[in-house]
Amino acid sequence: MTASEAVRPQRRVGTFTLGAVLVAAGCGMLASLLWPSFEPGWLLNASPLILVALGVETLLSARSGGKVKYDWLGMILCFLLVGAAMVFYAAAWAYENGEFINVRNCSRCADETSFRMDYEFFNGFDSHTLRLEAGDALVGRIDTRNGWLEVEISDEDGNTLLEGAPLNGDQRVEVPKTGDYTILVHGRKTSGKFTFARVPAELPEEALSAETEETA
CATH class of the missing domain: 2.60.120.380 (Jelly Rolls)
Incomplete structure (x- = not known):
């Protein structure tokens, strides 16, 4: 093991997915302001991708030999991401099928x-x-x-x-x-x-x- 590998900080699981979600949400909000005809509903429809990204991140971290840190803060972050995905999914379902x-x-x-x-x-x-x-x-x-x-x-x-x-x-x-x-x-x-x-x-x-x- 080289010295650079020994001092490399570990990244908590879920941080990459959180960053991707923030970037996508910010881009969607900006697009809805710049282009009034933009339909933001597709962002809700894409909410299951949060779970996909979190699962891919977890699998890749396991393959990389433990470079991702699993602690109680990481677990809370994963819980928040999963909860947000479920809430967004429910909102998307209501948007598509609600009686309004x-x-x-x-x-x-x-x-x-x-x-x-x-x-x-x-x-x-x-x-x-x-x-x-x-x-x-x-x-x-x-x-x-x-x-x-x-x-x-x-x-x-x-x-x-x-x-x-x-x-x-x-x-x-x-x-x-x-x-x-x-x-x-x-x-x-x-x-x-x-x-x-x-x-x-x-x-x-x-x-x-x-x-x-x-x-x-």
Whole structure:
């Protein structure tokens, strides 16, 4: 063993991974400030790489013949890194699958007769409730450019009239009884637009004839 090897200080396990995480987080924050269109969500999605880097560092240190120091401070550092990775993973999962609306460049219109959205990016859930009469029809159009969109239409009793609508195309639901009908949309990293509107039931021929005579 040479004199230089004898005096070489040992490095605690986890310090390299900690440095890499700090560099990546700082670069991501800087990019989000300099480029507003930058999507920082991919940093959360990359959080499992913390565990990968820590595991690689541990394996390489074992191979290098004990040049890495294992003490209680090193163990605490590893524990903090593993905990941070789990927290970031949970945040990434909630970001990707949470029941909230996450949209960009979206125009949304929901009134007494229709529910419409036009979006550049839509990830999450949204809903609107319409009051419909028996004999009405609820017609819709879905135009999806990427990702996918599902639509569920149910009445106030929880009965489903439409579920798992296709990504694109026309939809039509006949309204069997008067009540409140909820349109639930679930977007998964999709861009496009959709519209659902109420089409009132036609008046009976007798009432239509009587109304025509009164108008004349």
